[in-house]
Amino acid sequence: MDEITFKSDTVLSDVHLYTPNQRHLMVRLNGMGQPVFLSQFKLLWNQDCDADSGAEGGDHRSHRADPAEVTSPTGSPPGSGCSSEGADATCQEGVGAQLDEDGDLDVVRRPQAASASEPSGPPRDKVHPMILSQEEDDVLGDEARESSARDVIKIEHTMATPLEDVGKQVWRGALLLADYILFRQDLFQGRTVLELGAGTGLASIIAATVARTVYCTDVGADLLAMCQRNIALNSHLTATGGGVVKVKELDWLKDDLCTDPEVPFSWSEEDVSDLYGHTTVLLAAEVFYDDDLTDAVFKTLSRLAHRLKNACTAVLSVEKRLNFTLRHLDVTCEAYDHFRSCLQRLEKLADGRLRFSVEPVDASFPQHLVYERIQQLELWKVFVEPVTGPVASASTAS
Numbered sequence: 458m459d460e461i462t463f464k465s466d467t468v469l470s471d472v473h474l475y476t477p478n479q480r481h482l483m484v485r486l487n488g489m490g491q492p493v494f495l496s497q498f499k500l501l502w503n504q505d506c507d508a509d510s511g512a513e514g515g516d517h518r519s520h521r522a523d524p525a526e527v528t529s530p531t532g533s534p535p536g537s538g539c540s541s542e543g544a545d546a547t548c549q550e551g552v553g554a555q556l557d558e559d560g561d562l563d564v565v566r567r568p569q570a571a572s573a574s575e576p577s578g579p580p581r582d583k584v585h586p587m588i589l590s591q592e593e594d595d596v597l598g599d600e601a602r603e604s605s606a607r608d609v610i611k612i613e614h615t616m617a618t619p620l621e622d623v624g625k626q627v628w629r630g631a632l633l634l635a636d637y638i639l640f641r642q643d644l645f646q647g648r649t650v651l652e653l654g655a656g657t658g659l660a661s662i663i664a665a666t667v668a669r670t671v672y673c674t675d676v677g678a679d680l681l682a683m684c685q686r687n688i689a690l691n692s693h694l695t696a697t698g699g700g701v702v703k704v705k706e707l708d709w710l711k712d713d714l715c716t717d718p719e720v721p722f723s724w725s726e727e728d729v730s731d732l733y734g735h736t737t738v739l740l741a742a743e744v745f746y747d748d749d750l751t752d753a754v755f756k757t758l759s760r761l762a763h764r765l766k767n768a769c770t771a772v773l774s775v776e777k778r779l780n781f782t783l784r785h786l787d788v789t790c791e792a793y794d795h796f797r798s799c800l801q802r803l804e805k806l807a808d809g810r811l812r813f814s815v816e817p818v819d820a821s822f823p824q825h826l827v828y829e830r831i832q833q834l835e836l837w838k839v840f841v842e843p844v845t846g847p848v849a850s851a852s853t854a855s
C-alpha cells in the first residue's frame with residue numbers, strides 16, 4: 458500500500474502521523490472493513506532517548522513540532538479543530554499571533570529543515586513508532602530477533618478512523634502513561650489494575666509487566682477483539698512478571714458491568730468480585746476529548762471508587778488541545794478546561810464516605826517509548842481514601 462487517503466471526517470493520531478508510508482504493514486481488514494496495521498513500538502530500556510531514537514532527550518518536554526507540519530485536518534486529534542503543536546508554536550512560546558493590516562492571522566512558517574529534502578525518511582523533528590516491515594524482521598538474525606522481542610510491543614491498530622473508532626489508534630497519552638508505569642513500577646507491582654477506555658491496550662500491556670491482574674476495558678466488540686489480539690501478541694512481555702490482562706467491556710454510560718455470559722467480553726461473577734475486592738489502581742489515557750464522555754468517565758470513576766473495597770489511585774493522562782474557536786475568537790482548550798473543572802468538582806465532593814484529592818504529576822520522568830512528549834501532555838493523579846476508618850494510604854499508590 459503506497460498511498461493512504463484520509464477523508465476529512467476522519468482523525469489520525471499524531472503517533473501514526475509521521476509513520477513513513479512504505480513501512481506500513483497492513484495485516485488484515487477488521488470487522489468494520491478497516492485496514493489494520495501492525496506497529497512495533499520499541500522499548501528503549503538502556504538507551505539515552507536522544508536524537509537517534511527520534512525522541513528528544515534531556516529535557517523531554519522541549520520537543521516542538523514545526524507548526525507548518527501539523528495543519529492537516531486529518532492529523533488533528535479527536536474533537537479538535539487544530540493541533541496543539543501548531544497552536545503551541547504560535548500561542549505558548551510568547552511568539553504571539555501576528556496579524557496583517559486587515560486583522561487576519563499571518564501564519565509565519567519556519568524555514569524547511571534541511572532533512573525535509575530527503576525523501577527516504579521522516580524529517581529530523583518528526584517522530585513515529587519504530588515500525589519494522591515484514592522483510593526487515595526476516596533479515597534479523599535469531600539473536601537480534603530474540604532481543605527485539607523483549608524490547609518491542611507489537612500493536613495492531615488502524616490508521617485514520619471516524620471519531621467513534623478513535624480507540625483503534627494509539628494515542629500519545631497511552632505512551633506517556635506507559636512511560637510512567639515503567640518509571641514507577643513500584644506503584645503497580647503485584648496490584649490489581651483497571652484501565653478505562655484502553656483502546657488498543659498498550660498501557661494495560663505495560664502495566665501487566667508488573668501488576669498481578671489488569672482489567673483492560675473499553676466498548677465495542679470489534680475494538681475489544683483487536684485489544685485481545687494485542688494482549689496475545691505481547692504475552693512474551695507480560696508472562697515474565699506473571700501478570701494477567703483480562704479484556705472486558707466497561708461502558709461509562711452504563712451503571713453496571715455486563716455479566717451476561719452470552720455477551721462477548723462480559724464479566725464473570727469471579728471477575729467482578731476480584732475487581733471490587735482487589736483493585737487499587739485505575740488508569741485512563743486520552744479519554745477527555747468530549748465533555749459528555751468526560752462527565753461519564755468521572756461518574757464512572759466515582760461509582761467504581763465507591764464500590765472498591767480498598768483505597769485507590771487513578772492515574773490519568775490528558776493532552777491539552779488548543780483550538781481557535783469562532784465563538785471566542787481566540788485560542789481555547791475547552792475539553793481540557795472541562796477536564797480540570799471535573800477534577801475540581803471531584804475534590805469538592807463531600808458525601809461523607811470518600812475523600813478525593815488531586816495532584817498533577819511532574820512529567821519529566823525518563824522516556825522509554827518513541828513519541829513527542831509535548832508540553833501539553835499531562836498526567837494527573839486522583840487519590841481516593843475513606844473519610845473515616847483505618848488509614849488506607851499505606852495500600853494506596855502515591
Ligand SMILES: C[S@@+](CC[C@H](N)C(=O)[O-])C[C@H]1O[C@@H](n2cnc3c(N)ncnc32)[C@H](O)[C@@H]1O
Binds near residue numbers: 629
Ligand atoms: C482517544 S481513545 C484513547 C485510547 C487509548 N486509551 C489510547 O490512549 O491510545 C478514547 C477511548 O475511549 C473509549 N470510549 C469512548 N466512549 C466510551 C464509553 N462510553 N465507555 C468506555 N469507553 C469509551 C474509546 O473506545 C477509545 O478507546
